[in-house]
Amino acid sequence: MENTPASNFLQTIISDDLASGKVTEIVTRFPPEPNGYLHIGHAKSICVNFGLAEANGGRCNLRFDDTNPEKESQEFIESIQQDVRWLGFTWDGEVRFASSYFQQFYEWAVYLVEQGKAYVCDLNAEQAREYRGTLKEPGRNSPYRDRPVAENLDLLARMKAGEFGEGERVLRARIDMASPNMNMRDPILYRIRKMPHHQTGTEWAIYPTYDFAHGQEDAIEGITHSICTLEFEDHRPLYDWFLDNLPVPSRPRQYEFGRLNPSYTITSKRKLKQLVDEAVVAGWDDPRMPTVSGMRRRGYTPAAIRKFCDMIGTTRSDGVVDVAMLEFAIREDLNANAPxxxxxxxxxxxxxxxxxxxxxxxxxxxxxxxxxxxxxxxxxxxxxxxxxxxxxxxxxxxxxxxxxxxxxxxxxxxxxxxxxxxxxxxxxxxxxxxxxxxxxxxxxxxxxxxxxxxxxxxxxxxxxKRAEIRLYDRLFNHEAPDRGDNDFMAHINPESLQIVNNAWIEPSLLEALPEQGFQFEREGYFVADRYDHSSEMPVFNKTIGLRDTWND
Incomplete structure (x- = not known):
């Protein structure tokens, strides 16, 4: 299997921008929402954003897009920072938060209202869906679309003060309800959420949407290349609309690349959370999970993950990547380096x-x-x-x-x-x-x-010495466990974990440190468990076999 780095169209864009003088310094950002643990797809995005900054003498920010306190937590914030460091990257300056810009976002929302480009809407969620139209039919203007500016400003201030209940009102941009791009049909800018935020406490009763906050965050931070995955391509016109209609301090540009979709894997945070919540796995860092922390506990190495991301390249199209490529990168690294x-x-x-x-x-x-x-x-x-x-x-x-x-x-x-x-x-x-x-x-x-x-x-x-050996395998036995109408839970591999309690190890392994990897002769690659291993009770996780047995 070839392990030569593949093409990267983003590097071509950046090289051209630097050569033409369009930009003098590359500034990128990795902007996760802290609503779960990072997975292999995020690892690809980390490598792209931090890697491009490194390769071109630039800077990369770590910024949490924390605009939805309902699903976010400090646990996720800490785990994400740990994952980025473990992969070998360093962000520029302090960790940044969208919540640090909440006051500026609100002032810009007021600015849009004053310009007649935003309004407070009283439609409930069901009514809003009806008015929005479909992919084949244009939407209809909200009956509240032409409210006077003064009334909108008053209602927005009262929303901010917490006078209304959740769902009673939202602030919407005034763009085009007939646009063929559904994202441009008067999107929501602010919604009422009466819950504490992990960074700002109870200061705010309204929170900006991701679409409203994202481009402005980039502008505040002077991002030159706002890189995201391809599902945000249809959001780019809205990203640009906000930048065009607000007095932002800089003008970033959004670029999209194909997301990483490995076979035999799911990368939906919602579905990964379901695996955790229903105790199918032992947590977000279960070694069978495709999370960065799970791969780390499994014994995958940062070098192998980064090599894999280089091998698959960065392209403009989505596609499924054979997970065997990742396993090849792991074996190659461990074969060369594991005692x-x-x-x-x-x-x-x-x-x-x-x-x-x-x-x-x-x-x-x-x-x-x-x-x-x-x-x-x-x-x-x-x-x-x-x-x-x-x-x-x-x-x-x-x-x-x-x-x-x-x-x-x-x-x-x-x-x-x-x-x-x-x-x-x-x-x-x-x-x-x-x-x-x-x-x-x-x-x-x-x-x-x-x-x-x-x-x-x-x-x-x-x-x-007697030891516990945990034999891990792929969590799913279907190549595309969540494709189409597939019930991904029906494709759980019943043999994804087998525990051997009566294994014997040579005495030198008693000196193994947590997270230290080895090749057990003729058995495969194993790692001392990050949390459970000790010299008194050695615990080793199987990282991967010596060869690919799934294609036998």
């Missing part, structure tokens, strides 16, 4: 009958096959070891390259052993294998010239 270790997920005890009971031999093992800078670790070798139960059979054909009675196999970084006998319980299940070591077989060229059939992982039964 190796051994873990046994289905332990089967092997007793080496010729090895002294009281002997412990320390064997050196490289932490990475090609990265000498990652050093070595010491593996205690003892009479009793655990191997994976799937790595032993009493009988097998020649294609089976693991331990078989009467056959030999190498314990990775240790001896070649030969299986002699098995011990079974009353149910006839194998509970123990007896074997012996082949002398002088430390290293890759055993002295007796007999090559083992394969190499398997192992852990000392006395020096190893």
């Amino acid at each position: 190796r270790a051994m873990a046994v997920l289905k332990p089967l005890k092997v007793v080496l009958t010729d090895y002294p009971e009281d002997k412990t031999e320390m064997l050196a093992a490289p932490n990475h096959p090609t990265r000498e800078d990652l050093g070595q670790r010491q593996l205690p070798f003892t009479r009793e070891v655990y191997i994976d139960a799937e790595d032993f059979r009493e009988e097998a054909n020649k294609k089976y390259k693991r331990l078989v009675l009467g056959k030999r196999v190498r314990l990775r970084n240790a001896y070649v052993i030969e299986a002699d006998a098995v011990v079974k319980n009353d149910a006839g299940e194998i509970v123990e294998v007896h074997a012996h070591t082949i002398p002088n077989t430390i290293g890759e060229n055993p002295e007796d010239g007999v090559k083992p059939k394969g190499v398997i992982q192992w852990v000392s039964a006395s020096a190893g």
Whole structure:
């Protein structure tokens, strides 16, 4: 799979603007609404906005579009800042908030009323929908559209003072109810919301809409390139209308790019919230979630996510991106950087009958096959070891390259052993294998010239440590879980999480720090859980397998 960075039409625009002198400094912004945790689509937007600023010596603001206190919280604000930092980006100056500009927005709303370009409307929501018209039929003017300016100013001031109930009145722009663009049919500028705001408390009883606030925020901050996803393309005429009709301090320009839609994934905040609320997952940062915090806890790396965003490019069209591209980027990064270790997920005890009971031999093992800078670790070798139960059979054909009675196999970084006998319980299940070591077989060229059939992982039964291993997989088993009429809840993968409580890990993993990633030999890539892992109770999350098994 190719990993060459794809095209970016926005960079072409920016290069031309700088070369022509249209702008002298690039200023972008990442403007999330703090009503949920960021997901992989937001990660793409972060990389676009911060990345373009970085690449062109400019600045990028982090600004919260916090105009809807009903769905927003400080928890989301903090998580978003943490995600941006984790991805490796730094915003310019202090964190900014739309709410910091509420007074200016209100003054501009008054200005529009004074100019005869905004009015207070008493239609309720149902009536407003009826008057708005359809895509095929023009809307009709509100009966309140021609209210005198003085009356509108009085009503707006009383709305601000909290005299009216929610839904009784709104402030609307006076544009064109016959416009083919539904966004231009006298859109709402202010609505009454009698609830405290996480930044301004109870200061305001009315709040601006996103459409009214967004362009003016950009103008206040001197944004040169206001970059958003393609669903806002139809909002651009309204964005420009406000800038044309208000005394704003600068003139930003909006550009749209195709949003990131990975397969086997949903990126609707509403649906992600439903997964959390209905306890389908363990929270916004569940490792199966496509949130940045979920991917972080899963063991995905910032470098891999940024590489993936470069690989898919920035285009003017929407489309579905194969999630295998993201998984490829993760594997490529971890293969190059993750130290190796051994873990046994289905332990089967092997007793080496010729090895002294009281002997412990320390064997050196490289932490990475090609990265000498990652050093070595010491593996205690003892009479009793655990191997994976799937790595032993009493009988097998020649294609089976693991331990078989009467056959030999190498314990990775240790001896070649030969299986002699098995011990079974009353149910006839194998509970123990007896074997012996082949002398002088430390290293890759055993002295007796007999090559083992394969190499398997192992852990000392006395020096190893029990661990909890959480095996995560894709949350959905349908390529497009929420496309069309699909009930995305019907496509939950029932095997997206399996917990192994009886795994054994090599003792070096007791020194693993939370969020430290490893390749468990022959098992896949794993990460020490961000919150639950400790040396007393090791917990590792499966990040991804060594290969793509979904296309097998």
